[in-house]
Amino acid sequence: MKNNDYEIVMGLEVHAELSTKTKIFCSCPTEFGGEPNTHTCPICMAMPGTLPVLNEKVVEYAVKAGLATNCEIARDSKNDRKNYFYPDLPKSYQISQFDKPLCEHGYIEIETGEGEKKKIRLTRIHIEEDAGKLNHNEFGGGSLVDLNRAGVPLIEIVSEPDLRTTEEVDAYLKKLKSILEYIEVSDCKMQEGSFRADVNVSVRKKGEEKYGTRTEMKNMNSFRSIIRAIEYEADRQIDILEEGGTIEQETLRWDDVSGKTFSMRDKEDAQDYRYFPDPDLVAIRLSEEYIQAMKESLPELPESRKQRYIEEYGLSQKDSNLLTASKYLSNLFEEAEAICKSPKAVANWLLSDVSRILNEKELEPDAIPFTAEQLAKMIQLIEKGTISSAIGKKVITELFENPKDPEEIIKEKGWIQISDEGAIGEVVKKVLEANPQSIADYKAGKDKALGFLVGQAMKETKGKANPQMLNKMFLEELKK
Amino acid sequence: MEITELTVHELQDKLKKKEITLPEITKAYAKRIEEKEKDVQAFLTILAEDAEKQSTEIQQKVDKGEEIGSLAGIPIGIKDNICTKGIKTTCASKMLENFVSPYDATVMEKIKAEGMITLGKLNMDEFAMGASTEYSAFQKTRNPWNLNAVPGGSSGGSAAAVAADLVPWALGSDTGGSIRQPASFCGVVGLKPTYGLVSRYGLVAFASSLDQIGPITKDVEDCAMLLNVITGHDEKDTTSENREKVDYTKAIRNDVKGMRIGIPKEYFGEGIDKEVKEALEKAIQTYQELGATVEECSLDIANYALATYYIIACAEASSNLGRFDGIRYGYRTPNYNNLKELYRHSRSEGFGAEVKRRIILGTYVLSSGYYDAYYKKAQQVRTLVKKEFEEAFQKYDFLLTPTAPNVAFEIGTKSNNPLEMYLADICTVSVNIAGLPGISIPCGVNSKQMPIGMQLIGPKFSEETLLQAAYTFEQKIEFRKKYRPEFKK
Numbered sequence: 001m002k003n004n005d006y007e008i009v010m011g012l013e014v015h016a017e018l019s020t021k022t023k024i025f026c027s028c029p030t031e032f033g034g035e036p037n038t039h040t041c042p043i044c045m046a047m048p049g050t051l052p053v054l055n056e057k058v059v060e061y062a063v064k065a066g067l068a069t070n071c072e073i074a075r076d077s078k079n080d081r082k083n084y085f086y087p088d089l090p091k092s093y094q095i096s097q098f099d100k101p102l103c104e105h106g107y108i109e110i111e112t113g114e115g116e117k118k119k120i121r122l123t124r125i126h127i128e129e130d131a132g133k134l135n136h137n138e139f140g141g142g143s144l145v146d147l148n149r150a151g152v153p154l155i156e157i158v159s160e161p162d163l164r165t166t167e168e169v170d171a172y173l174k175k176l177k178s179i180l181e182y183i184e185v186s187d188c189k190m191q192e193g194s195f196r197a198d199v200n201v202s203v204r205k206k207g208e209e210k211y212g213t214r215t216e217m218k219n220m221n222s223f224r225s226i227i228r229a230i231e232y233e234a235d236r237q238i239d240i241l242e243e244g245g246t247i248e249q250e251t252l253r254w255d256d257v258s259g260k261t262f263s264m265r266d267k268e269d270a271q272d273y274r275y276f277p278d279p280d281l282v283a284i285r286l287s288e289e290y291i292q293a294m295k296e297s298l299p300e301l302p303e304s305r306k307q308r309y310i311e312e313y314g315l316s317q318k319d320s321n322l323l324t325a326s327k328y329l330s331n332l333f334e335e336a337e338a339i340c341k342s343p344k345a346v347a348n349w350l351l352s353d354v355s356r357i358l359n360e361k362e363l364e365p366d367a368i369p370f371t372a373e374q375l376a377k378m379i380q381l382i383e384k385g386t387i388s389s390a391i392g393k394k395v396i397t398e399l400f401e402n403p404k405d406p407e408e409i410i411k412e413k414g415w416i417q418i419s420d421e422g423a424i425g426e427v428v429k430k431v432l433e434a435n436p437q438s439i440a441d442y443k444a445g446k447d448k449a450l451g452f453l454v455g456q457a458m459k460e461t462k463g464k465a466n467p468q469m470l471n472k473m474f475l476e477e478l479k480k
Numbered sequence: 481m482e483i484t485e486l487t488v489h490e491l492q493d494k495l496k497k498k499e500i501t502l503p504e505i506t507k508a509y510a511k512r513i514e515e516k517e518k519d520v521q522a523f524l525t526i527l528a529e530d531a532e533k534q535s536t537e538i539q540q541k542v543d544k545g546e547e548i549g550s551l552a553g554i555p556i557g558i559k560d561n562i563c564t565k566g567i568k569t570t571c572a573s574k575m576l577e578n579f580v581s582p583y584d585a586t587v588m589e590k591i592k593a594e595g596m597i598t599l600g601k602l603n604m605d606e607f608a609m610g611a612s613t614e615y616s617a618f619q620k621t622r623n624p625w626n627l628n629a630v631p632g633g634s635s636g637g638s639a640a641a642v643a644a645d646l647v648p649w650a651l652g653s654d655t656g657g658s659i660r661q662p663a664s665f666c667g668v669v670g671l672k673p674t675y676g677l678v679s680r681y682g683l684v685a686f687a688s689s690l691d692q693i694g695p696i697t698k699d700v701e702d703c704a705m706l707l708n709v710i711t712g713h714d715e716k717d718t719t720s721e722n723r724e725k726v727d728y729t730k731a732i733r734n735d736v737k738g739m740r741i742g743i744p745k746e747y748f749g750e751g752i753d754k755e756v757k758e759a760l761e762k763a764i765q766t767y768q769e770l771g772a773t774v775e776e777c778s779l780d781i782a783n784y785a786l787a788t789y790y791i792i793a794c795a796e797a798s799s800n801l802g803r804f805d806g807i808r809y810g811y812r813t814p815n816y817n818n819l820k821e822l823y824r825h826s827r828s829e830g831f832g833a834e835v836k837r838r839i840i841l842g843t844y845v846l847s848s849g850y851y852d853a854y855y856k857k858a859q860q861v862r863t864l865v866k867k868e869f870e871e872a873f874q875k876y877d878f879l880l881t882p883t884a885p886n887v888a889f890e891i892g893t894k895s896n897n898p899l900e901m902y903l904a905d906i907c908t909v910s911v912n913i914a915g916l917p918g919i920s921i922p923c924g925v926n927s928k929q930m931p932i933g934m935q936l937i938g939p940k941f942s943e944e945t946l947l948q949a950a951y952t953f954e955q956k957i958e959f960r961k962k963y964r965p966e967f968k969k
Contacts, residue, residue, distance in 0.1 A: 279688035
């Protein structure tokens, strides 16, 4: 932010596609992709005379999401129609929830930069159907409508304007994503559009109590673009206010290429959605027993898993946080730990080399191609002294390319550690002969020289020499 | 007696006795349609040829001694807002002029499962909005009793076709009186079942919380038989009730002794035609003679039912008809330069004036700033209407009213005056508002030999009581024996 006198106030509306097998009001598959209009039927294509039937799994998943985010679950809820015309909306209304959402008054706890905890309140979570997709300009000038996504179930998670920094937004989104993944209600794949966030942004002078006028930003398709969009929009608003202007309440579209926001529609077109209860659907009534059963079915959530890692495995707060952010990574950790019983080593490998490669390849943890067993075996090979840590790094890289038994990998590649005294002695001799200056340095009290020599010896053996033995033998030679 | 004059149960008797064959039935109807359809104009699609073929095939099965259902080979007419796979379903609208549904409505599946044969699709007011069938985009159906009069609506094609012996029976739909009022105008029997008794899946929606499909028949026994076919829970319609299946023909019993009948005085006041009133008073007397007890009662809130009805029905319609946007199916304007024009022109050119009027009305009552004053208020009144009926049914087995304030009026006399047309529904709408069953049966004719209808209203799922009371009355007055439509020109 350019101007430090201001504070940004943000609230988020997150749309997460639920990973039910079938759509919310018909039995078409929800699977991503497919030839256009193949995952459709008369109901999701809104043929005259068709009627929706609410998929019970959708209610179940939404209730679980509500319980996992500390919401109150409505015993009495209903579906409403949101009316507007657009070609991707075949019924000309979206079935959503207006004044009686399934879940209300929840919160999510995030950790702020200073390691402090902050509660972000949730206004509500409601269920609704997704719209189809328009494919523009592919065939001449027109647009083509693909209704495969029409009727895929969504939950919309609306937060209170409790977020103040982009770091908090990032932490909030990551936490929300990890909760939804843990309870297995959404894949949360941003690139496939199954996890989307609209951001309400306003700015105010620090110390000011009243909120400024907010704008709503849409069309951000990655965490990075959300952060960029907020930074851009906050600066835009501050510039306007500093010049004595006023902010207009409007909906903005983020353009990732130009890095700017654009107004989506003029005021004349202010939408009146004419919400009213959908007469085709009966009210949703949930019993105490049902809600209790849902509560009991919830798996361990990231927060409690994190505490367990700190207490049970002695991991740091930071590492526990990073590991538990992804259910996949966390599960991989637990499985590998169960085999090799070295929690710290497993955590280190996952959070350093494995995470680095994921970042480079822009992959999510669930794209890790190797198994927990393979990872554990590699760690055991290091612990047994069969390979060095340096070779371990190479094995990890290899596991990403060609996942198989690490023992086979090191055999094939000839990476087995040299622990033969004679062979190591020869290398030591050779290195010392080539580096008389280092010997002199060491003798003059520069301990660093030892490290340099060991490094040279590792280079000579392509990382295969046993580092402990090298150390020992160099010391013996130098003391002579 | 001509084959086409027979009721379905009479046809069944003759089939059992092998006095007639199935192809003879369909042939008789084909001939009758050829003779009379030009006067009545009830059909939008005629399938007589195909029906003959089907009946021949079924007859062959019968001749081979194969077991078939008791209704196999019996023809039926279908209102053109009920989806029929492979056959046009137009809703009498330019918007769906060439629309062929890719699926069958649940009631069609049931009818086909019985082996019944669709003889054709029947005319109606566009999207079931109207009380005279004059708002059909294609043709004006005539009343067989007087060809210058309307058949009523919106199921005017269904009622006229049954009255004119063009089909043995038919399915209609009723949102505010659209089965009962035309049945009354055409001197036939029409039943609007309890909301939730018949699946709405495949009925092109007008007002979802009010629409019900129901039978239009020559007599009460046929009504019970057709009701047996179409009722039942449907997983595809969550508003359809999951109840044990009832055999309605068991209610065909000649007995009303001890039944308590309420006569709501509001239905006999201002605006009710004198001759209609007289006929109803006679009917009440008949019930007393048959051993029922009759008592005047009051339904105050009924005075607000018509306004309530038009708010709720139009609100739902404005949303339900949004899908006719020129994008996926139906009419699309050739004149557009952008998306807005595509929508605006397709809908302006595809819908008729009455449909547009109701969409605009419905859009208005749901708009922000007006919602509370109209839609929300109407829902509150709806609750009161339901309550008042419930209270009445603590005391009475059913209520008796006229079906319509008048007999069938002349074509063109009300079509340009929407408010007067809306008043034609005044006796029927509260039944839909409260989700109750209502049956209309003929109770006499006026001085010009035009039929007068009587409506019986019962509590939810009291169809058996209504059928029994209607049957007993029908047996007593023998309307069909005394009066026949004359096709007066």
